[in-house]
Amino acid sequence: MTHSNTGSRTLSVASLARVEGEGGMHVVVRDGEVRDVELRIFEPPRFFEAFLRGRAYSEVPDITARICGICPVAYQMSACQAVENATGVSIDAQVRALRRLLYCGEWIESHALHIYLLHAPDFLGYESSIDLARDHRDIVERGLKLKKVGNDILNLLGGRAIHPVNVRVGGFYKAPEIADLQPIAERLRWARDASIATARWVATFDFPDLTLEGDLVALHSEHEYAINEGRIASTSGLDISVSEFSEHFGEEHVAHSTALHGRARAGAFTVGPLARYNLNFDQLPQMVKQVAAEVGVGQECRNPFQSIVVRALETVFACDEALRIIEAYEPPEKPASDIPAVGGTGHGATEAPRGLLYHRYTVDAAGIISDAVIVPPTAQNQPSIEHGLRQFVQDRLHLDDPELTRQCEQAIRNYDPCISCATHFLDLTVDRG
Amino acid sequence: MSASAVVIGIGNRYRRDDGSALRVIDAVAGRVPASTVVLESDGEPARLIDSWADVPLAVVVETVRQGSLPGSVTGIEWDEHAAPAHSGEHGSHSLGILEAIALGRAVGRMPHALRIVGIEPQDLGWGEGLSDAVAGSIDSAADLVLDYLGCTAHRTPAQIDAPSPIA
Numbered sequence: 112m113t114h115s116n117t118g119s120r121t122l123s124v125a126s127l128a129r130v131e132g133e134g135g136m137h138v139v140v141r142d143g144e145v146r147d148v149e150l151r152i153f154e155p156p157r158f159f160e161a162f163l164r165g166r167a168y169s170e171v172p173d174i175t176a177r178i179c180g181i182c183p184v185a186y187q188m189s190a191c192q193a194v195e196n197a198t199g200v201s202i203d204a205q206v207r208a209l210r211r212l213l214y215c216g217e218w219i220e221s222h223a224l225h226i227y228l229l230h231a232p233d234f235l236g237y238e239s240s241i242d243l244a245r246d247h248r249d250i251v252e253r254g255l256k257l258k259k260v261g262n263d264i265l266n267l268l269g270g271r272a273i274h275p276v277n278v279r280v281g282g283f284y285k286a287p288e289i290a291d292l293q294p295i296a297e298r299l300r301w302a303r304d305a306s307i308a309t310a311r312w313v314a315t316f317d318f319p320d321l322t323l324e325g326d327l328v329a330l331h332s333e334h335e336y337a338i339n340e341g342r343i344a345s346t347s348g349l350d351i352s353v354s355e356f357s358e359h360f361g362e363e364h365v366a367h368s369t370a371l372h373g374r375a376r377a378g379a380f381t382v383g384p385l386a387r388y389n390l391n392f393d394q395l396p397q398m399v400k401q402v403a404a405e406v407g408v409g410q411e412c413r414n415p416f417q418s419i420v421v422r423a424l425e426t427v428f429a430c431d432e433a434l435r436i437i438e439a440y441e442p443p444e445k446p447a448s449d450i451p452a453v454g455g456t457g458h459g460a461t462e463a464p465r466g467l468l469y470h471r472y473t474v475d476a477a478g479i480i481s482d483a484v485i486v487p488p489t490a491q492n493q494p495s496i497e498h499g500l501r502q503f504v505q506d507r508l509h510l511d512d513p514e515l516t517r518q519c520e521q522a523i524r525n526y527d528p529c530i531s532c533a534t535h536f537l538d539l540t541v542d543r544g
Numbered sequence: 545m546s547a548s549a550v551v552i553g554i555g556n557r558y559r560r561d562d563g564s565a566l567r568v569i570d571a572v573a574g575r576v577p578a579s580t581v582v583l584e585s586d587g588e589p590a591r592l593i594d595s596w597a598d599v600p601l602a603v604v605v606e607t608v609r610q611g612s613l614p615g616s617v618t619g620i621e622w623d624e625h626a627a628p629a630h631s632g633e634h635g636s637h638s639l640g641i642l643e644a645i646a647l648g649r650a651v652g653r654m655p656h657a658l659r660i661v662g663i664e665p666q667d668l669g670w671g672e673g674l675s676d677a678v679a680g681s682i683d684s685a686a687d688l689v690l691d692y693l694g695c696t697a698h699r700t701p702a703q704i705d706a707p708s709p710i711a
Contacts, residue, residue, distance in 0.1 A: 158670040177558055180586030181588065224588070228589070241647050244647060248650065251647075255651065258590050259594055273584065
């Protein structure tokens with residue numbers, strides 16, 4: 112802890128030097144009242160937008176996969192969709208199913224990582240998953256094994272788990288045979304049971320009272336729990352096509368962050384598992400609804416701390432959906448659709464584990480990208496996180512700085528922002544006047 | 545055939561010198577025994593643990609900030625009795641090698657032997673390509689990896705720091 116000559120008190124949370132993202136939070140308190148909360152998040156998509164200009168559309172999946180090590184599939188899928196939309200390409204139904212299967216793998220892996228290694232230790236009072244593992248090795252081993260099932264789906268369909276190399280615009284370089292998928296099916300049955308056990312476990316945690324205000328925004332489909340396609344819907348009644356995204360949502364620069372902040376025409380909004388769950392509960396399989404009822408989560412859930420339960424329910428769903436896809440799978444005639452040499456502007460949006468991820472590309476007839484826009488979920492959630500933290504911090508000003516930092520980290524992790532990957536990610540500055 | 549060794553490069557090719565470890569594994573690929581697996585990693589601990597659990601030898605290459613001259617190459621021999629979380633070695637990743645070691649130990653999923661090859665970065669900004677100092681150290685780091693694998697025939701005469709155990 113240091114005291115600056117401006118009277119602010121600075122807490123430096125010990126952490127490893129970060130590359131994937133960096134986080135900081137500055138709180139201004141005057142006369143016992145929180146006047147301002149600024150969350151600083153450093154995000155890579157801005158670099159990639161510039162980097163993609165002048166590149167061939169065929170390079171997009173490989174380049175965008177490197178934006179995030181935890182959700183490369185999300186970036187690849189939104190990117191591919193945008194290019195396919197720009198060039199007017201339609202996708203074979205089985206290729207579409209394989210993409211959904213690949214995405215299920217990413218949801219399983221990302222949600223298991225977040226639940227077991229990042230968020231559960233917060234709720235249980237452990238410094239980290241390492242300490243949790245020392246006392247509850249069997250639980251952490253279950254989490255690691257569950258995560259590995261998702262990891263192995265990425266390996267199988269993507270060619271490798273990080274930065275998958277088998278994904279291309281139009282589909283895949285190589286589609287699996289039916290027999291290739293069978294070994295993973297047996298493990299998915301175990302993973303589905305393990306996910307149900309996970310939901311029962313996390314539902315026993317103590318959840319601070321907090322209500323997520325404002326609009327919740329997610330993809331929505333009448334036919335399925337939306338992952339990799341749908342219309343953009345909100346709890347306030349928004350119902351637009353993905354191509355209308357920019358007309359309703361924007362980003363703006365703020366002085367305290369290199370990340371653009373999401374802004375909706377209709378006001379503050381949040382994307383992510385809670386948004387998906389509230390908007391798409393009807394599309395969940397009956398089995399998942401039964402588990403939700405058993406663990407005490409209703410059709411509506413606006414406590415952000417219960418997002419850990421919703422992530423567990425989504426993991427149950429992802430395992431079940433992956434099994435359904437494998438059982439119905441027939442190899443496509445061609446692993447990928449041909450991409451015609453036409454230019455245009457296209458839009459793509461999919462549900463990354465942490466929320467709606469929008470891409471827009473303009474491609475010329477030679478297949479070169481002239482413009483790229485990437486709107487990640489963390490940027491969209493940033494104003495909502497800050498807004499929620501104001502009251503959260505206000506109610507906890509009596510805490511000393513280390514405990515306030517710990518609780519703020521837990522609250523921010525509700526949103527699973529890219530920066531949350533570190534065990535301790537937050538440099539908190541409290542200016543108490 | 546189960547792997548006799550795994551070489552894991554941790555990094556990001558679009559983050560300047562953070563891509564140095566991946567350049568090292570590019571350099572050693574094809575020069576290692578057939579039973580050695582060469583992998584790229586973003587440093588996420590659970591995947592690291594899966595990659596190295598119960599393998600006889602794991603060699604991890606990573607950007608490591610120790611305050612030494614950019615391009616310095618350091619070999620670290622992990623000692624299972626050491627307390628790596630307090631080693632003072634800071635990897636460049638949010639979820640990195642130290643957490644992976646600690647978590648791997650907690651759940652009993654470690655390699656039989658672990659060697660870390662650290663490269664001191666100069667520039668971790670966004671972009672492609674290594675700084676000159678780090679680019680000049682790739683061969684030395686690759687030689688050290690090959691030394692650990694017992695492939696000394698491929699050694700180049702570059703000068704490197706002597707391997708040292710984690711304190």
